[in-house]
Amino acid sequence: MPEGLGTGEVAGEISRHKKHSSEHEGGGHDAGEHEGTEEGGRQHDRVLSVIEAVLLAIVALLAAYTGYASAKWSTESSVRLATASAARTEANRAELDAQNIKNFDATTFNAWFTAYIAGNTSAELVAQRRFRPAFAVAFEAWIATDPFVNASSPPGPTYMPQYKQPELAVAAALDAKATSQYTAGVQAGADSDNYVRDTIYLATILFLIGISGHFRFFRIRLALVILGGLMLAVAVVEIATSPPIP
Secondary structure (H helix, E strand, O other): OOOOOOHHHHHHHHHHHHHHHHHHHHHOOOOOOOOOOHHHHHHHHHHHHHHHHHHHHHHHHHHHHHHHHHHHHHHHHHHHHHHHHHHHHHHHHHHHHHHHHHHHHHHHHHHHHHHHHHOOHHHHHHHHHOOOHHHHHHHHHHHHOOOOOOOOOOOOHHHOOOOOOHHHHHHHHHHHHHHHHHHHHHHHHHHHHHHHHHHHHHHHHHHHHHHHOOOOOHHHHHHHHHHHHHHHHHHHHHHHHOOOOO
């Protein structure tokens, strides 16, 4: 099960960020330094600290969502693939049943044909009584074509339109279901991976905002915050365009 970015980690980073921001506000600037007056520098620090805190809060919410979504899509993928495997097994079983039934029909027909060639009427009747009801319908239709005289008659009852095998229809339906479920399972797995990728984006943002509080130079902090904001925008777009939680 994929693991998301823990909200506890984000909360810890927010706490550490608050501590570093307080240190900056308390003694990070001397009068006449590069960023102007002490009061102006502190004001900038306060604004930047608020922005960093907001970014961390958004990351915390999105990280919780992407972690949960990734786990749900992973579960959905496993369920779909398991359903596809079960349907494929049932389709193979239905197809095997159809083949066994057709073999039985062919065996009983061969017994009848052998008796017919030998002119053994009683054996013919015994063989016909062994016909399945569905096969008997096809057999009567085949006999009606006068196959021993009409050269254009089908080779046997199993070639007649009246010869039906519902098991083959069941097998085809199950096979189509298996293919559909497998495709959906693969897509669900891809969706789960996409949410994991989004979580990596968020973890990177958490790292950038986290280390920004360790720098006393305002421009470095600002650059890290801007980079984190751009990555957050990318992550938000990715999340917005991803399928919702199943």
